Amino acid sequence: MAYTDIDKPEDYFNTKLYTGNGTTQSITGVNFQPDWVWIKRRDASSNHILTDAVRGNTKWLESNNPNAEQTGTDRITSFDSDGFGLGSNANVNANTGTFTSWNWLASNTTASNTDGSITSTVSASTVSGFSIVSYTGTGANATVGHGLSSAPKMIILKERNPTTTRSWRVYHEDVGNNKVLYLDTTNAQVSDSTAFNSTTPTSSVFSLGSNVGTNENTKNFIAYCFAEKKGFSKFGSYTGNGSTNGTFVYTGFKPAFVIIKDVSGARSWIMLDNKRNTFNVANNRLFPDSTDAQNTTVDALDFLSNGFKIRSTNTSVNVSGNTYIYMCFAENPFVTSNRAIPATAR
Numbered sequence: 001m002a003y004t005d006i007d008k009p010e011d012y013f014n015t016k017l018y019t020g021n022g023t024t025q026s027i028t029g030v031n032f033q034p035d036w037v038w039i040k041r042r043d044a045s046s047n048h049i050l051t052d053a054v055r056g057n058t059k060w061l062e063s064n065n066p067n068a069e070q071t072g073t074d075r076i077t078s079f080d081s082d083g084f085g086l087g088s089n090a091n092v093n094a095n096t097g098t099f100t101s102w103n104w105l106a107s108n109t110t111a112s113n114t115d116g117s118i119t120s121t122v123s124a125s126t127v128s129g130f131s132i133v134s135y136t137g138t139g140a141n142a143t144v145g146h147g148l149s150s151a152p153k154m155i156i157l158k159e160r161n162p163t164t165t166r167s168w169r170v171y172h173e174d175v176g177n178n179k180v181l182y183l184d185t186t187n188a189q190v191s192d193s194t195a196f197n198s199t200t201p202t203s204s205v206f207s208l209g210s211n212v213g214t215n216e217n218t219k220n221f222i223a224y225c226f227a228e229k230k231g232f233s234k235f236g237s238y239t240g241n242g243s244t245n246g247t248f249v250y251t252g253f254k255p256a257f258v259i260i261k262d263v264s265g266a267r268s269w270i271m272l273d274n275k276r277n278t279f280n281v282a283n284n285r286l287f288p289d290s291t292d293a294q295n296t297t298v299d300a301l302d303f304l305s306n307g308f309k310i311r312s313t314n315t316s317v318n319v320s321g322n323t324y325i326y327m328c329f330a331e332n333p334f335v336t337s338n339r340a341i342p343a344t345a346r
Contacts, residue, residue, distance in 0.1 A: 005230045005232060006128060006231055007231075007333065009329065009331060009333070010031050011105070012032070012104070012125065012130070012232065013104050013232075013256065014031055014032070014103050015101070015274065015275040016029055016103060017098070018099050020041075020092070020093040020097040020099060022088060022093060022094060023088050024093075026080060026085050027084055027086060028083040029082065030082055030084070030103045031082065032082070033079055033082070033105070033108050034053075034083070034084060034104060035104060035132060036051075036130075036132060037079070037101055037103050038101065038103075039101045040099065041092075041094065041293070042097075042098045042100055042286070042294040043097055043293055043294070044097060044293050046091045046293075047064055047065070047291055048288060048291075049075055049076070049092055051075060052132050053079050053106070053132070054110055054121060054123050054132045054133075054134050054222065055069070055134065055160070057077060058072060058076075059160075060072075061160070063168065064184055064288065064291050065184055067165055068159075068160065073087060074089040075087055075092050084101075084103075102257060102273070104128075104130050105128065106130055106132050107123045107124055110122065111123075111124075111147070113147050114145065115146075116142065116144040116204075116205040116206075117142045117143050118136065118137075118138060118143065118144050120147075121135070122145065122147040124147030126150075128229060128232060129152075129226060129227030129232070129233055130148075130226055130227075131146050131147045132222065132223075132224060132225075133147070134220065136218065137208070137220075138215060138217055139210060139212075140210060141197055141208065142215060143205040143207050144206055144223070145204060149203055149204075150227040150228075151203050151227060152206060152225040152226055153172070153227060154172050154173065154226045155196075155206060155223050155224070156168065157169045157221060157223040158183075158221065159212070159214075160220040160222055162212070162216065163219070166216075167182040167183070167184050167185060167213060169183075169195055169214050170182065170183050171206070172235065172237075172263075173200070174236060174323075175263055177196050177197075177198050177199055177200045178196075179191050180196070181263065181325075184288075185289055186267055186268050186269075186289055188264055188265050189263040192211060194211040195208075195209060195211040195213060196208065206223070226327065230333075231252055231253050231333030232330050233327070233330065234253075234326075234327075234328045235326070235328070236249070237263075237323055237324060237326070238324055239322070239324075240320050240321065241318065242313055243313065243320075244311055247309070247310050247318075248304075248307060249328075250306060250307040251307040251308070251328050252307070253306065253307075253331070254305050254331045255303045255304075255328050255331060256273060256274045256329050256330055257274070257328065258271070258301075258308060258326055258328045258329075259271050259328075260316070260324055260325070260326045261324065262316065262319060262324050263324065264319070265322055267315055267316050268288075268290060268316060269287060269289055270286070270287060270316050271286045272284065272300060272301065274331050276294070277303070281300065281301065281311045282299075282300055283296050283297070283299045284296055285300060298314045300314065305332075308328070
């Protein structure tokens with residue numbers, strides 16, 4: 001029987017819901033000191049706020065727009081042993097506002113990585129397959145060390161201080177190394193041989209071409225890299241069938257969080273998690289490319305003990321014949337290393 005690499009997924013990824021107070025507060029119950037925190041207000045329009053420990057808690061990017069990195073002291077004020085501190089900004093702490101935060105653990109430290117032709121600064125967990133990578137572009141073909149010891153299946157990348165605004169670039173193994181997706185737009189996949197130099201990541205580096213969105217000369221970049229780990233994370237694709245009896249996607253675990261994108265059509269990315277969706281069918285959708293509040297009008301999918309099943313004909317998850325990519329993290333492995341009893345569906 002195949003066991004998981006990680007018995008307790010919430011030690012490396014966890015969704016934490018909270019209510020804002022309009023001043024300052026400490027959010028606890030994450031179960032670890034996060035290295036990457038992604039926050040979205042649920043009950044009103046707001047920007048997504050993405051902050052990581054490599055860039056520092058005073059710097060943030062917004063997944064819903066191509067703007068440069070911003071700096072301030074009123075979003076995330078600290079990364080703490082069991083969560084994070086908040087300032088008074090309405091995007092993260094509006095009084096009585098309801099929020100979700102998605103939290104990832106890397107290494108709680110940084111290291112210089114010289115595996116690539118560009119030296120990078122990396123916070124990496126080879127256990128969970130997640131790293132945060134900071135580097136400076138050269139404008140010429142290059143490689144960058146990611147610190148994971150296994151090849152990333154997905155990379156979410158943003159230029160931090162562009163000359164003009166630059167969209168987020170996303171590499172996904174099932175899209176291929178000569179195409180990209182844009183996290184801040186609804187665009188379908190776009191052919192681009194220069195973003196990742198038409199080269200699949202290796203166990204030590206990912207590749208860059210001359211594209212300004214991934215490698216503008218002298219500009220700073222941040223990349224979130226994900227290698228697949230049995231029982232904890234899964235990165236793949238499925239084909240829509242246009243039916244409420246939709247495709248079943250096997251992950252090998254009960255999902256805690258999933259992002260889905262139709263790569264064949266111009267549709268929003270969607271985000272679902274087990275804290276906002278506590279029973280099936282999961283329908284509380286948020287959108288990385290949009291400031292919109294949580295949408296509950298579409299029954300999207302069921303979280304099952306070993307994967308998820310599409311339960312909607314909505315175009316965001318199930319156009320017949322279209323290809324959808326996903327990234328998914330676990331609530332419980334299907335079978336742990338010390339428990340031969342499968343996780344149960346809810």
